[in-house]
Amino acid sequence: MKKRNTYFLILIGSMILTSCNRDYSISSFDLAFTNWYGSEGFMLKYVIDKDSVRIHYDCDFENCKDTIIYNRKLSKKETYNFYEKLKELRTDTLKKFYIGEYLHGRQVLEISGDSLESKKVILMSGYYHPVLEKLTIEIDKLLQNEKYLINRR
Structure with a gap:
């Protein structure tokens, strides 16, 4: 019984150590x-x-x-x-142009990366798109200054 418990503890310990040392390496992207x-x-x-x-x-x-007003180094995680x-957002399925009824604002999304679709440029003018909304939420999560959030809370 003690031997079984020892093996169980070793198994649990190795699982914990493995999960702590997760490999966060990724392909390059912009x-x-x-x-x-x-x-x-x-x-x-x-x-x-x-x-x-x-x-x-x-x-x-x-x-x-052109002036850089915010710059922050990101952790690997x-x-x-x-x-x-x-990658989950499947930006490769987006069209190149989206034109809505309000033409005063414009957004351009440029994506390239090793394991992503080759360089892709998407122009949105006065148009709401759910994929772009999800992407802006993810960008906001990286920003630590509320002043520069895309989706102001």
Whole structure:
């Protein structure tokens, strides 16, 4: 009986150690989600890759230039979780253009990666798409500054 309990404890211990040392390696990928606020004259571009998340700001005003306003290094676990969600969303099934009734705003999604569909660019103008909504929620989870969330709470 003691021998059986010992084997059981060794089995449980090895399972715990294996789960703690999970391999979070992924293929390389790049994602850029640009949100134009046309009526306000500026845009925010959310750029996510294997290492970090960045937000670029640019505008239509004089002396305005592309500026990084947010930059954060991602942990391997954060990147892995985001990449897995990105693969689940099946962005390769999206069309290239979506035009809605409100043309004042525009979003562009650019995705490329080793195990994702080859470089894909999707333009949405005044259009709600559930896949894009899920993607913006996942991007928001990576941001630690509420000021820059895409879906303001």
